[in-house]
Structures are given as C-alpha cells and as structure tokens.
Amino acid sequence: MMQQTNIKKSIVYMTHYSKSSHVGTSLSIADILYTLYFKVLNVDPFNPECPERDKFILSKGHGSAALYATLAERGFFPKDFLDRYYVNGGLLPGHLDKFAAPGIELSTGSLGHGLSVGVGMSIANGSSGNPGQVYVLLGDGECNEGSVWEAVMLSATLRLSNITAIIDYNRLQGFGETNEVINQENMAARWTAFGWNAFEVNGHDTVELERVFRIKSDRPKVVIAHTVKGKGVSYMENRLEWHYKSPNEEQYKQAIAELDGLL
Amino acid sequence: MRTTFINTLLELARMDDRVFVITPDLGFSVLEKFREEFPNRFLNVGIAEQNAVGVAAGLAMSGKVVYVYSIIPFVTMRCFEQIRVDVAYMNTNVRLVGVGAGLSYGPQGATHHSLEDIAIMRALPNMTVCCPGDPIEVKEIVTQSLDYEGPMYIRLGKNGEPVIHDEGTTFRIGQAIEVTQGNDAYLISTSNTLELADSWVKRMANQGVSVGLISVPTVKPLDREKIVRILLKGKPVSTLEEHSISGGLGTAVAEVIAESGQAVKFKRFALPDEYCHFVGDQHYLRDKLGLTFESFEQFIETSIDK
Numbered sequence: 001m002m003q004q005t006n007i008k009k010s011i012v013y014m015t016h017y018s019k020s021s022h023v024g025t026s027l028s029i030a031d032i033l034y035t036l037y038f039k040v041l042n043v044d045p046f047n048p049e050c051p052e053r054d055k056f057i058l059s060k061g062h063g064s065a066a067l068y069a070t071l072a073e074r075g076f077f078p079k080d081f082l083d084r085y086y087v088n089g090g091l092l093p094g095h096l097d098k099f100a101a102p103g104i105e106l107s108t109g110s111l112g113h114g115l116s117v118g119v120g121m122s123i124a125n126g127s128s129g130n131p132g133q134v135y136v137l138l139g140d141g142e143c144n145e146g147s148v149w150e151a152v153m154l155s156a157t158l159r160l161s162n163i164t165a166i167i168d169y170n171r172l173q174g175f176g177e178t179n180e181v182i183n184q185e186n187m188a189a190r191w192t193a194f195g196w197n198a199f200e201v202n203g204h205d206t207v208e209l210e211r212v213f214r215i216k217s218d219r220p221k222v223v224i225a226h227t228v229k230g231k232g233v234s235y236m237e238n239r240l241e242w243h244y245k246s247p248n249e250e251q252y253k254q255a256i257a258e259l260d261g262l263l
Numbered sequence: 264m265r266t267t268f269i270n271t272l273l274e275l276a277r278m279d280d281r282v283f284v285i286t287p288d289l290g291f292s293v294l295e296k297f298r299e300e301f302p303n304r305f306l307n308v309g310i311a312e313q314n315a316v317g318v319a320a321g322l323a324m325s326g327k328v329v330y331v332y333s334i335i336p337f338v339t340m341r342c343f344e345q346i347r348v349d350v351a352y353m354n355t356n357v358r359l360v361g362v363g364a365g366l367s368y369g370p371q372g373a374t375h376h377s378l379e380d381i382a383i384m385r386a387l388p389n390m391t392v393c394c395p396g397d398p399i400e401v402k403e404i405v406t407q408s409l410d411y412e413g414p415m416y417i418r419l420g421k422n423g424e425p426v427i428h429d430e431g432t433t434f435r436i437g438q439a440i441e442v443t444q445g446n447d448a449y450l451i452s453t454s455n456t457l458e459l460a461d462s463w464v465k466r467m468a469n470q471g472v473s474v475g476l477i478s479v480p481t482v483k484p485l486d487r488e489k490i491v492r493i494l495l496k497g498k499p500v501s502t503l504e505e506h507s508i509s510g511g512l513g514t515a516v517a518e519v520i521a522e523s524g525q526a527v528k529f530k531r532f533a534l535p536d537e538y539c540h541f542v543g544d545q546h547y548l549r550d551k552l553g554l555t556f557e558s559f560e561q562f563i564e565t566s567i568d569k
Contacts, residue, residue: 098353106324106349106353107348107352107353108348109348110344110348112313113317113345113348113349115317116313116314116316116317116318116320116321116345116349117317117318117320117321117324117349118321119314119317119318119321120317120318120319120320120321120322120323120324120325121321121322121324121325122321123306123318123321123322124321124322124325124326124327125325127303130325146313147311147313147314147317147345150308150309150311150313150314151314151317151318153309153311154308154309154311154314154318157309
C-alpha cells in the first residue's frame with residue numbers, strides 16, 4: 001500500500017518539478033503498474049536482463065512518469081533518478097528510452113508500436129520454451145492506430161498464449177472523449193471478435209487486477225482496465241486538461257495531501 | 264539477386280538457428296524453400312508492414328537475426344516510423360530486405376518504383392545501407408549480415424542480373440570496390456546500375472577513353488577514403504544510380520567532394536525529382552528518364568582534358 005502511494009506521489013512530484021505534461025495518464029495506470037511490478041511480474045531488479053524474465057512494455061509511452069516511478073520504487077534504479085526526469089542535463093526523457101535506465105524494455109512514445117514488438121518477443125519465447133510472459137499496456141486512444149489491430153489479428157491467428165494486452169480504458173484522449181473522437185464502444189467485443197480472451201476489470205482494484213493477470217489462457221488475453229484519468233487527485237480526475245497540465249506549487253501540495261489520505 | 268539472396272540465406276539458416284524470416288505476404292516463388300525447411304523460423308504476418316517490422320524488432324531483441332522481406336516501397340516507406348523507432352533507435356538486428364530497386368518494377372507503375380529509399384534509409388542513425396550491384400555482392404553482404412551488429416537495409420534488384428565481379432571477389436561491408444582502373448575519369452555506381460555502368464565504361468574504352476569504375480555496395484557507411492583517393496587524382500567524377508537525384512549515392516558522394524577541399528568536375532546520373540508517369544519496362548524508363556550512354560558520353564567529352 002505504501003509502495004502504491006509512493007508511486008503516485010512520485011508521479012505528481014516529477015510532473016510538478018519538471019513542469020511536464022501527462023500527469024493524468026500516469027495516475028491512470030499507476031495501480032496497474034503497481035500490481036504488475038509488485039505482485040505479478042517475474043522480474044529481478046538486480047538482474048534486469050535475465051533472459052527468462054517477464055517483460056512489460058508501456059506502449060503508451062507518454063505515461064513514462066508512472067513507469068519510472070514504479071521501477072524506482074521496485075529498486076531497479078535509485079529514486080534520485082526521478083529528479084532527473086524531463087530536465088536539462090537529465091536522465092529520463094519524457095517518452096521512454098530503453099537505454100536511459102535499467103528495467104525499461106522498449107523505447108516508446110510514438111503510439112501503436114508496443115503490441116507488435118511484444119508479439120515478436122512472445123513468439124521468440126514460445127518457440128524457445130522460455131517461460132517469460134509478455135505484458136503490453138496500451139491506451140484506449142492508442143487503439144485508434146491501425147498498427148495495433150495488425151498485431152491483434154496476428155497474435156490471435158498464432159494463438160499466442162504468453163501475451164497479455166492491457167487497455168487503460170480511461171475514456172479520454174488528447175482532444176476529448178475517446179468515443180467522440182473515434183468510437184470505442186464494445187472494446188471487449190472487438191478484441192474477442194478477433195480471437196482474444198477478454199476480461200474487464202476495475203483498473204484501480206489491485207486484487208481484481210492480480211486475479212485476472214493470473215488467469216491462464218490458451219490464446220492471447222486482453223484486460224480492459226476501466227480507469228479514471230488523474231485517479232487519486234480530486235481536481236484532476238476525469239479532467240481532460242490534466243492530459244497536458246503540470247501541477248503548480250499549491251496544486252502539488254494538495255495532490256500529495258490527498259494521496260496521503262490527509263484530505 | 265533474389266535467388267542469390269534466398270540461397271545464401273538458406274545456407275546461413277542451416278548454420279545458425281538465429282536466422283528468422285518475416286514477410287508481409289510477399290515473396291511468392293522466392294521464400295517457399297525457406298518456409299519448407301524452417302517452418303518455425305518463417306512467418307507470414309499478412310499484409311501488414313508496420314506489424315512486420317515491430318514483430319521483427321521484438322524477435323531481434325530476443326536474440327534472433329531477422330530478415331523482413333518485401334518489395335522496397337512497402338518494406339521501407341509503409342512502415343518507416345516503425346523502422347525509425349523499433350529498429351534504428353533501438354539498434355536491433357533487423358535486416359530490411361527490399362526487392363525491386365529503382366525501376367525494376369517499371370510497368371507496374373510509380374507505387375512500385377523505388378526512388379527514395381536510399382535517401383530515407385541513409386537518414387536514419389545506426390542504419391547500414393547496402394545496395395549490392397551483382398549476385399557476388401549480394402552473397403557477400405548477406406553472408407556478412409549474419410554477424411553484423413545493428414540494423415541493415417539491403418536493396419536488391421530483381422532476378423537475372425549478370426555477374427560483374429570476378430568469382431572470389433571479396434570486400435567488407437562499408438568498402439567500395441574498384442571494378443575497372445581508369446586514367447581519364449571515374450564513374451561511381453551503386454545497386455542495380457552496376458551492369459549499366461560497366462557497359463558505359465566499356466563503350467568509352469572502345470573510344471579510347473579510360474574510365475575507372477567503382478562499385479559501392481554500401482552507401483552508408485560510405486567508403487570515403489576510397490572516394491577521396493579518387494578525388495586526389497583531379498579527374499572528372501560522376502555517379503550513377505537508379506534512384507532519385509535527391510539524397511542517394513550522388514548526394515552522398517557530393518557531400519564527400521564538398522568537404523574534401525578538392526576541385527573536380529562532377530555530375531550525378533540519377534532519376535529526376537519527379538514521379539514517373541511513363542509506362543514501360545526498366546530499360547524503356549531509363550531511356551525516357553535520361554539514364555543514357557549519350558548523356559554520360561557528353562559529360563566525359565566535355566570534362567576530360569584532351
């Protein structure tokens with residue numbers, strides 16, 4: 001619980017300190033990343049390149065602050081790396097760079113790439129008997145990209161059983177509500193129509209998330225995680241502008257207090 | 264070149280189980296042998312080039328050496344951003360293998376012509392750009408590609424190109440090859456115009472003009488040293504390629520000349536900066552678009568010291 005809160009506080013701190021964007025999207029996925037890195041993934045911060053590890057790809061690379069905060073909390077690198085996010089002379093760019101720090105599996109930031117690369121990793125694992133699982137987190141807006149569906153179709157055709165896609169279904173994207181931009185109704189039905197096993201969960205309920213992640217499937221699995229953009233900070237929740245804004249000093253203090261359960 | 268490519272790749276795959284082939288549903292009558300012999304290392308991902316390149320990157324990041332095979336415009340341009348991010352930025356061992364250099368697919372129309380590929384691939388950091396000119400160059404490049412670190416683009420012509428080099432010719436990726444020595448001028452060629460360049464040089468020789476022919480199987484990294492050595496002779500230099508005049512071999516050589524401090528007469532023989540609306544085969548289109556011996560002859564005659 002402490003770690004879960006720390007991740008969220010780090011996200012707010014980083015986006016405040018660096019005056020950077022994407023705090024809302026990062027908070028949206030913080031509970032998912034906590035569940036994966038603290039309960040589900042077979043990873044070792046002291047041996048981050050272990051060939052049999054589970055691999056996590058954050059395809060929605062603009063949520064990088066959440067991954068950096070989670071990796072630091074899990075011990076992949078020192079927490080003072082987080083001071084070097086999105087600043088001159090820094091270490092951690094706004095969008096993910098695999099070579100920036102240990103534990104980052106893929107450079108992302110252009111949307112619609114992660115699932116394809118994850119499929120390649122999944123095929124490689126499957127063909128060599130490697131037990132490693134592959135998890136790819138996508139935004140619901142990201143599913144506008146045609147390349148996502150190319151990967152969806154192939155993985156179902158190949159019946160890849162070691163890959164899980166996770167949709168951060170927060171119903172907001174850059175310019176408005178997802179359904180107003182590109183209709184996304186029946187998300188689960190869309191994936192099952194292509195041959196995936198689909199599960200819908202509350203993306204902030206770590207018990208539910210863990211349970212679903214542990215379900216074995218004979219085909220690719222998608223977890224549609226219903227989330228709230230800006231989750232945990234009252235003035236950010238479900239507010240489009242927090243896709244891009246950065247909390248000022250006063251907002252920052254309030255956010256930390258709320259996350260600590262003091263307000 | 265296609266047959267040499269697949270036969271060489273089969274040899275590599277028999278030696279090394281890292282070799283993996285992906286096609287976005289192209290390569291009919293070319294890739295079957297590979298599919299039959301290595302069904303677990305062959306994947307047709309369907310008509311989906313973006314996914315083909317992403318999947319290739321994921322496999323390469325898991326230790327495979329992955330060859331993505333298609334027609335040039337589809338394997339370089341349709342999925343350019345996947346190449347930029349997943350292959351070049353991530354520095355993965357993906358080999359993009361494109362067939363149909365320049366006007367090889369002439370009558371199929373401009374969607375199937377490959378006139379911009381060298382330029383855009385050359386612009387990517389980490390990317391090695393290989394443009395073999397004959398089957399011997401193809402075999403060398405593909406053989407070396409197995410243990411070559413980082414991403415590669417391999418630009419093939421079609422089938423039936425003649426062997427220009429002597430059997431046993433060897434070179435490293437990144438080296439240019441002196442095909443013919445010359446005293447009066449130099450012609451530098453890459454990719455599928457090697458045969459044409461060779462014929463031009465021979466015709467000039469028949470007229471008593473000695474033109475040195477350099478083949479450039481690797482446009483990036485370019486063999487600057489060999490080019491500078493030519494420049495130091497002070498003779499006219501020209502380039503020949505079946506690619507747009509913008510950004511290809513001619514541009515690359517011009518960059519070397521511009522920074523060399525040498526003053527030489529220089530001309531690029533390439534295709535004009537326009538889409539081709541003529542209908543016809545490769546040889547017909549070369550003539551229509553100005554890749555003619557007469558234009559070369561004219562340059563040589565007006566440039567060399569008599």
